Each structure stands twice: as C-alpha cells, then as structure tokens.
Amino acid sequence: MNEANPPQDRPYPTVRCAGIPLTPLAPAAAAAAVVRLAVSGAGADVHLCGTHTLARADRDPELRRTLRSAALNLPAGPGAAWAGRIAGRGPSLPPVRVYGPDLLLDTVRAGRREGLRHYVLGGGTDPDALPGTGTGREALEQLTAELLVRYPETCVAGAEPGPGRELTADERAALAARIRDSGAQLVWIGGPDTAEQHRTATRLAAAHPAVYLAVGTAFDVLCDRVPRLPVRQRWQRGLSALRGGSRLLRAAAKEAYGSRGPYRELAQLLTDAEVDLVLDAGADDGAYAVGLRRAGYRGRIVSLEVLPGLREQLLRRAAADPAWAVLPYALGDGAGPDGGHRLDELWDTVTAPGERLFVRLRTPGHEERLLYGAGRYATECVGLQTRGERAEPVPGYAAVPAWGGGDAVLFRRGGV
Known part of the structure; x- marks a missing residue:
C-alpha cells in the first residue's frame, strides 16, 4: 500500500503521530480488523508501533517510509496510544495499547470461524539482549504447542526461526514460496523489535498476498522466555524509553496544536x-x-x-x-x-x-x-x-x- 492518497488507501480512520499514521483501535477491534484483512486475501503488512519504534522511525528514514506505506499501524505501547490520542485531538479515541501477545491470541480466537491458517516466523537475537535469547526453533515449538492447547482447532500451517539478519532477495523469495505452499493467510513475525522486523513484513507482503504482522517480542512473552537483563541494561533501556516517549509526545503535541496553515x-x-x-x-x-x-x-x-x-x-x-x-x-x-x-x-x-x-x-x-x-x-x-x-x-x-x-x-x- 502507499501513503500518497491516504483517505482512499486506508480503510480505517487514522491519526498522525510524529508523521506516522496510527489506527487507534481497541484490542478487540484490532483483532477483528486483522481477520478482515486476512479474509480479503490481499497482501498487507501490520505493524505494532510502540514508543521505541516511533522514536526510531523519527531518526530512520527507511523505517519511516515503511510505516507510512503500511496497511495498518497499531499503537503498541501506552506512550504511543496516548500520543496518538493527542495527535488526533479526540478524547473518544481509546488511550489503550494493542499488546502483541493479546493481539496474537485474540486474532487466533477470532479467526477460528473463518478457518484461518497461521505461519509463525521467529526473529534473531537482539544485540542488546542476553546471548542466546532469540526466538529459535525450540521457542517456536513451545509457542505452537501453547496455541494448540488454548485453541485445539487452530491451524498452524508452518513455523520457522528467522535468520537474525536481513534476508537476501533469493532468501525472501524462497520464504514467500514456503508461505504460499503452506496456504497460510496470517504470518506472525516475532523476535527483537528491530527495524528489520518491520521491513521484513512489508517486503513479504509485496512478494506474496497474505497478512504479515510484526509483533515484536510477543512470542517470548507468551512462552515466558523474556530474559531478565542486568541492572545496568535495564536502566539504559528505561532511560532510552523515557527519552523516546518524551520526544514522541512533544512531536504529537506539535502536530496536533502547532500551525495548521x-x-x-x-x-x-x-x-x-x-x-x-x-x-x-x-x-x-x-x-x-x-x-x-x-x-x-x-x-x-x-x-x-x-x-x-x-x-x-x-x-x-x-x-x-x-x-x-x-x-x-x-x-x-x-x-x-x-x-x-x-x-x-x-x-x-x-x-x-x-x-x-x-x-x-x-x-x-x-x-x-x-x-x-x-x-x-x-x-x-x-x-x-x-x-x-x-x-x-x-x-x-x-x-x-x-x-x-x-x-x-x-x-x-x-x-x-
């Protein structure tokens, strides 16, 4: 999809938050929107955008272009949800985030009546995390088992770990072919919340018609595999989140209340x-x-x-x-x-x-x-x-x- 004509290209109302179009849906409505995209059969990329992602997009032109052309961007953190509310100047907009693990479970549950097939694609290791904490095959097997226990009729058509790096064009084509052969309509891309995860969703959506969802660390949360970082790293991440959130809220306020000439x-x-x-x-x-x-x-x-x-x-x-x-x-x-x-x-x-x-x-x-x-x-x-x-x-x-x-x-x- 392309942001050149947003009113025609975007089927859902959006607000601009620091230049990124966000769709401020409540969690249940977000899952229903994803199911509708999957049933339509069109290629679409869906991105969970937390404060860190939006602040990074403000500095990364390629990520900014990726999110601006996306089919659907959902506010994934409290800061992003409130910033979207400020940018939209609408008190009726939900000040709640769309939490990745809940979106996955809600969508699987809502998609059962449509017989949707799912593909799970893990990510690599976050360079800032503890060694060996990426979403590997063992974690994907655990996630698949968790989904089948909760919803036995769920069809997980395929699961594979990601390479932890940018795919080459040939690798991306081969992956799109495997997804096509599996018949999956929803592809969940998890792992570290990096810019590459969002780019992968967009590029795969262009290669094969399915719905590709960049959901950050949702897999690790569902499998209870989120590592406990050393105190110093936790402080560093906390300060980074505060800086990013402050910058994002200022940008949203400027966009909402600044000059509109x-x-x-x-x-x-x-x-x-x-x-x-x-x-x-x-x-x-x-x-x-x-x-x-x-x-x-x-x-x-x-x-x-x-x-x-x-x-x-x-x-x-x-x-x-x-x-x-x-x-x-x-x-x-x-x-x-x-x-x-x-x-x-x-x-x-x-x-x-x-x-x-x-x-x-x-x-x-x-x-x-x-x-x-x-x-x-x-x-x-x-x-x-x-x-x-x-x-x-x-x-x-x-x-x-x-x-x-x-x-x-x-x-x-x-x-x-």
Missing part, C-alpha cells in the same frame, strides 16, 4: 510523496520557500527568478541554506520569445539523479506548457502546484481535494 499541510503532502526537490518557478522574493522551510520541509529547493531585483532578495534569503539554490531562468515550452526555458534543457542543471520532483508555478493554467517543455522527463514530475483552482484536470494527475491552501495541488496518478 497551508504550508504545513503542503510540507506533509510532500513528505508523504517522498518529494526531495521542489522547483519554485517564478519564485518572486522567496516567501514560498521560506514558508516550506518553516513548515518542516527539509528537501532541496531550486528557485527560478528572471528579475534581477527579486533574484537578489532570493540570494540573500538562500545564502544560509545549503539545500536552497537560485537560478536566473523562467520555465515554459520554449516557444517564442516569451516561451521560457524548457525543463528538459535545464534538467541536469536543476536536478540530481533519482530525485522526486515537485514543481510550483505562479501562472494559472501553465501546467501543460511546463509538462510539454519537460519532454521525456515529464513523468519525473511527481506533483504540481499553481495559483487558484483548476476547472479542468491535468492528464495523468489527480488534484488533492480541499487541501486548504487555495491553490491547485496535483500528484501524478500511480507515480507516488
């Missing part, structure tokens, strides 16, 4: 679409770029302005920002004296390989001329923004409905 909303749209270059054509004095920076956009900005006086103001504003460049061009289709420069002629000057481009234009109805002038690079323009609302759609693009900024903001269909 159009720049902030636009900066969030750019982040969701993974835009890393904004091309501000007709940049005037640079107020647009300043607004994006204040709203939190951290990617590159290239401002284009042909008028010398305005360009001087731009250069002064951009002087202290190494990711903001100013160039003396106007964009267009290159036709006639007022046609401006074609974007394909300036492509290597303004862009870097692999950058996802968003173009802001000051002239209403100028989108077609820009795209014509982009030539073979037209499909590299992830999004467009022009003054005022457009009466007619731009071919290949969809407008962001009622986004609050007044201008037309469009994103390429299927391209984000």
Whole structure:
C-alpha cells in the first residue's frame, strides 16, 4: 500500500503521530480488523508501533517510509496510544495499547470461524539482549504447542526461526514460496523489535498476498522466555524509553496544536510523496520557500527568478541554506520569445539523479506548457502546484481535494 492518497488507501480512520499514521483501535477491534484483512486475501503488512519504534522511525528514514506505506499501524505501547490520542485531538479515541501477545491470541480466537491458517516466523537475537535469547526453533515449538492447547482447532500451517539478519532477495523469495505452499493467510513475525522486523513484513507482503504482522517480542512473552537483563541494561533501556516517549509526545503535541496553515499541510503532502526537490518557478522574493522551510520541509529547493531585483532578495534569503539554490531562468515550452526555458534543457542543471520532483508555478493554467517543455522527463514530475483552482484536470494527475491552501495541488496518478 502507499501513503500518497491516504483517505482512499486506508480503510480505517487514522491519526498522525510524529508523521506516522496510527489506527487507534481497541484490542478487540484490532483483532477483528486483522481477520478482515486476512479474509480479503490481499497482501498487507501490520505493524505494532510502540514508543521505541516511533522514536526510531523519527531518526530512520527507511523505517519511516515503511510505516507510512503500511496497511495498518497499531499503537503498541501506552506512550504511543496516548500520543496518538493527542495527535488526533479526540478524547473518544481509546488511550489503550494493542499488546502483541493479546493481539496474537485474540486474532487466533477470532479467526477460528473463518478457518484461518497461521505461519509463525521467529526473529534473531537482539544485540542488546542476553546471548542466546532469540526466538529459535525450540521457542517456536513451545509457542505452537501453547496455541494448540488454548485453541485445539487452530491451524498452524508452518513455523520457522528467522535468520537474525536481513534476508537476501533469493532468501525472501524462497520464504514467500514456503508461505504460499503452506496456504497460510496470517504470518506472525516475532523476535527483537528491530527495524528489520518491520521491513521484513512489508517486503513479504509485496512478494506474496497474505497478512504479515510484526509483533515484536510477543512470542517470548507468551512462552515466558523474556530474559531478565542486568541492572545496568535495564536502566539504559528505561532511560532510552523515557527519552523516546518524551520526544514522541512533544512531536504529537506539535502536530496536533502547532500551525495548521497551508504550508504545513503542503510540507506533509510532500513528505508523504517522498518529494526531495521542489522547483519554485517564478519564485518572486522567496516567501514560498521560506514558508516550506518553516513548515518542516527539509528537501532541496531550486528557485527560478528572471528579475534581477527579486533574484537578489532570493540570494540573500538562500545564502544560509545549503539545500536552497537560485537560478536566473523562467520555465515554459520554449516557444517564442516569451516561451521560457524548457525543463528538459535545464534538467541536469536543476536536478540530481533519482530525485522526486515537485514543481510550483505562479501562472494559472501553465501546467501543460511546463509538462510539454519537460519532454521525456515529464513523468519525473511527481506533483504540481499553481495559483487558484483548476476547472479542468491535468492528464495523468489527480488534484488533492480541499487541501486548504487555495491553490491547485496535483500528484501524478500511480507515480507516488
């Protein structure tokens, strides 16, 4: 799944907590949602997001992208549940966490009437834990036995320990084939709550249609195998959790009660679409770029302005920002004296390989001329923004409905 169009792509209400979409479901509702995903037969990744995971995602761009594109993120710790409640500014949202062991048991119980088949995939050893405490074959056998004792009619179609490292593409394909051959609709991924566990769930969901759940240390808890760490390590983890929780709650409060102006909303749209270059054509004095920076956009900005006086103001504003460049061009289709420069002629000057481009234009109805002038690079323009609302759609693009900024903001269909 992709976060580019959240209202259409996400079947459940979400709130943003430090930039991550959380679905604040009560435990029973969470289990029911997982069962519905499994019955649908679609590939989906479900992530339990505690305070530590969300704080780590704030520092790890790859993990942040993983969680933003997930089918379902559930608040797995008290801090995450309360942060989601603050971010959603809804006292009716449940301030309770979805506890991994309970989610596993509740889902197994709720899925019996559907005849769901389960696959259990263990994780490796946490480098911060005691030696030998990973979820190995013995623990998986104990977990399987525990499930069958509680629910004898449960079908555990397969169980295997994880390698404790990132799988290669061939290993991942082989694992997806084993899951497919087992007929499992739910794959439980346990072990240390690391970023790799979440990435594994997402990559397997793309390889084979089933529901993959990253549930952290739920296996060890159910098997009563959680190690008792030395006092020093317990203190270190406690302090880390406090720091992460404090940072998360501040971010949630800022998101809920901070500025909600159009720049902030636009900066969030750019982040969701993974835009890393904004091309501000007709940049005037640079107020647009300043607004994006204040709203939190951290990617590159290239401002284009042909008028010398305005360009001087731009250069002064951009002087202290190494990711903001100013160039003396106007964009267009290159036709006639007022046609401006074609974007394909300036492509290597303004862009870097692999950058996802968003173009802001000051002239209403100028989108077609820009795209014509982009030539073979037209499909590299992830999004467009022009003054005022457009009466007619731009071919290949969809407008962001009622986004609050007044201008037309469009994103390429299927391209984000």
